[in-house]
Amino acid sequence: MIDTPATPLNQEELQALLEQLAKEAPRCFGEGRVASYIPALAEVEPDQFGIAVCHADGRVQCAGAASTPFSIQSISKVHALVLAMQRLTPEEIWSRVGREPSGQAFNSIVQLEVENGIPRNPFINAGALMVSDMLTSRLVMPQHTLREQVRRLAATPTIDFDERVARSEMDHKARNAALAYLMQAYGNIHSDVELVLDTYFHYCALAMNCVELAKSFAFLANRGVNPNDGTRVFSEIHTRQMNALLLTCGLYDAAGDFAWRVGLPGKSGVGGGIVAILPRRMSICVWSPRLDSYGNSIAGRHALEGLVSGLRFTPMG
């Protein structure tokens, strides 16, 4: 039995593809709206697009506004889960949060009550609040530690929280507070709810650009080793598991549609970023602020469809 992958694109071909995608992105600028639930996000200029690829060997290629920082929002849920999986036992994590697609909107509270305060997965808000509680309870400085981790993963020591976004999130905390208090009512939140929310909102308020995000996810495209500094972040098994979880649960209740169209593990944020993984090959970050009704970047998803078409290879066949 011999594996015969399609001939991969060379560096120039890929660069041409990325630039073409950046050029075509404005076609999507007529649709969708920038996230508006907090002022700090509502002010973002909507018609922007950036794309960056980080190869499994650490080389980076990009096009468009790939150096413009944006609020990574829910993409940070992956960074937080990575930290939790490094520091806690599987039993400590998976007894408190599931690994199944939710079949509900990202911030739904219904499922949480029906299933007694156990969130379906770590990528819906309730699940990410649960992970934030795990880290808040376990780490001395949960915000500092995550920031250090992200800086190391991206090999970029300047990455930081946007405090204005974090404060703005806290001012509009009502729904996330409802989720956290409901889980506390079931005995599943161990730290103070206000503290957990502060941790969570800071994670969401990380400001990064496409290049930095792609680099920070490169270890998932390299069997767990960060190509930027050669350190092992995850075992091979953890890497596989995380990619599988991203494929089934990474795009909320549009996960099935994203798998159908793009076929890659991925995670989106309402700041307009989407990160995707082509296992053993590359991590990708696209960014464009206009969102569809599920909270996913419209131009971002289109670009990923185009990239996969052009690569002539996906994990799905």
Added chain:
Amino acid sequence: MIDTPATPLNQEELQALLEQLAKEAPRCFGEGRVASYIPALAEVEPDQFGIAVCHADGRVQCAGAASTPFSIQSISKVHALVLAMQRLTPEEIWSRVGREPSGQAFNSIVQLEVENGIPRNPFINAGALMVSDMLTSRLVMPQHTLREQVRRLAATPTIDFDERVARSEMDHKARNAALAYLMQAYGNIHSDVELVLDTYFHYCALAMNCVELAKSFAFLANRGVNPNDGTRVFSEIHTRQMNALLLTCGLYDAAGDFAWRVGLPGKSGVGGGIVAILPRRMSICVWSPRLDSYGNSIAGRHALEGLVSGLRFTPMG
């Protein structure tokens, strides 16, 4: 950028692995129960195990009771969807059934009412009944045509329905009848409900063995071409899409857990069979009748985990 897959197992190594898995399967025989909602399934001897692999080039390897026929049940939902995707336009199919994980048990009716009679995906019962209605409305002999298709895919002209199972299903039709009538109440079933149920129950009542099932799914491991006769079944894009759908929705509300543990597109049936795809490499069928609480074969899933471990390669990294 160079793809560097782990060295794949050679034929002897894979054969040794399959035989080891068959030998270890009895460890799972203490758990779970055979499906008992119809007498024809309840009578099956529970402590059996078979495994078969069909390589992308058509070679077959197997171990255990790989030639013992069993009721393929929900695995037929894939064969039916393949037929629908060949005969109907995407619009005709996807306007009537979704592509998202359900987040509910396979035969739940709640989601169907909340979402106005549109099933979440074609692999929960409601969605499969919808596909059965599409085929019943479109084909002159929907049962005959599917049987011909499966025979051709598996290159086995003797495959047939187990009429006793089909009748027994019809005698216990209540829940599926409820699902079909509810969809009809929303205007989404076009043929007579009794006729649709008859089609559906016959599809479920196909009797096949592991070798035949693995062969009938080999085209999904070969970019859409059936290696058993060289004919193209699906385009490359359809192939990718089907594999993605199997990964996110193939194992009911245990799809996330299966992706986490096994990481392959797959489909299970309450007859104890599970089919899985390693894209561009092989299709796999395992069978063992004892089921977990989600309706998935316990020994089957364990064997697939062992197989993936041994192969040292998955689409997830």
Added chain:
Amino acid sequence: MIDTPATPLNQEELQALLEQLAKEAPRCFGEGRVASYIPALAEVEPDQFGIAVCHADGRVQCAGAASTPFSIQSISKVHALVLAMQRLTPEEIWSRVGREPSGQAFNSIVQLEVENGIPRNPFINAGALMVSDMLTSRLVMPQHTLREQVRRLAATPTIDFDERVARSEMDHKARNAALAYLMQAYGNIHSDVELVLDTYFHYCALAMNCVELAKSFAFLANRGVNPNDGTRVFSEIHTRQMNALLLTCGLYDAAGDFAWRVGLPGKSGVGGGIVAILPRRMSICVWSPRLDSYGNSIAGRHALEGLVSGLRFTPMG
């Protein structure tokens, strides 16, 4: 302690009130729509109104189109439950159907699944189908027996089913079939589903006018004794229980609003009829075909509000 009811209206005063209500009814004719889910109901001339009162001593007063027959639809659910309470033990009935308001639309299927096939109360469709099953299983001629009962209660031997309506209901059975099959899947329907539907649709297809309906409910205003022939239909306790059930569950998910506005036990039907009880005093039937979004007669409910205002006495204070 002495009870001091407001001086009741005398016969002339009540007659004047009824005629005034009939005169004012056309003010509501601009709103709402006739039930249209079956042709036989959709054809009814919408701008009609009738009202009839049957005193605890059997005297009848009426105004408007009180002699025009209409399809009593869900009002028959009360007649059927009376029959069941006469023929079956409380345990036989209340182990299979609840006595709580549903908090859902009358034909919702969600609650039924969440609560394992036990309908919330006998006045939502699922509950009435359950009662129909009880009568179908127990009586030799369930349709004949109910018709005889209604004729006797109303002292009107000519009351009959409208076979055209019954057939039309059967032609559009999908949602009720879904409810019945789902209950059968939980083991809670004992007769053949098609037979149960036939019984149920015939009950709904009884054609009666306001005078006949008011008379058929008079025993509930007379401590269980039918004033039309002096026979006891119900014990005092059964009478109280039925009135309480009508107050909490008689108008579907508008039961609370009806209690708030009218304050009487009542039951509505999508044919436009509403029956209400002023315990120890009178039964009332109003009819007008235009329905609100809950399926209740708009002019009917307005007239009942006006009647209660004019009577200066309600069971609520």
Added chain:
Amino acid sequence: MIDTPATPLNQEELQALLEQLAKEAPRCFGEGRVASYIPALAEVEPDQFGIAVCHADGRVQCAGAASTPFSIQSISKVHALVLAMQRLTPEEIWSRVGREPSGQAFNSIVQLEVENGIPRNPFINAGALMVSDMLTSRLVMPQHTLREQVRRLAATPTIDFDERVARSEMDHKARNAALAYLMQAYGNIHSDVELVLDTYFHYCALAMNCVELAKSFAFLANRGVNPNDGTRVFSEIHTRQMNALLLTCGLYDAAGDFAWRVGLPGKSGVGGGIVAILPRRMSICVWSPRLDSYGNSIAGRHALEGLVSGLRFTPMG
């Protein structure tokens, strides 16, 4: 038309009945459990029983531990709604909370999300929090004003909050905080959530005995006039509406069963108290701490059934 009520019991007969009910109450002491979600309630001696009646003319009769104070808990939801109905317009109240039975447990959050943050009625926790928000937003001293109102209604100037209970509730606020934050997320809470919770928990922490509670509800049995001081609290229409609301929604998801068995408007609290109204005749308060699974006093409900039997008169016939 002449109203012929059953001859009411005279004073001695009623006294004998009350004493008999107190004597029989210990038969229920084997079942149920004292509320235990906060320590202050869990410590209450479970095997106690008291009953008091306040006639429409203000006379009081009682038996058992009718002078022992207990935590009135949810019974205060009625006092709070009375205050809101006096101070706010119907539109201000009923645009923000419904009047329908919930069909769910008293502290369920599911319905709230499905119906966009509008609680079903003012007697489930979410609805009472909404009323607390209305009063917190409108009144300068919402706690002081309610306490004054209850003291006036009961003609007892010593009634006060149990601050230990109020603090204990605040320490275990998680589920109510979740409800309040979720409503705030829908824009339906106008004051600060912590402030609303403080108001709400103080209302629940009122300590009263059976005699005081019966007196504080006597105006609902006297067409809106408080017989203890002759002042009008409610119009006749408001009185009727409140009684109707109590009948359909006063006992959470056991409202239908309570109406069936007792047939009176009523409100229960997890402190073991139940208040009921016999319109135009008397208000009743029973108390016994052991609760059934719905949170209603077991011995209390039994005693009310016995009382209604003995009175030979109910609003239901």
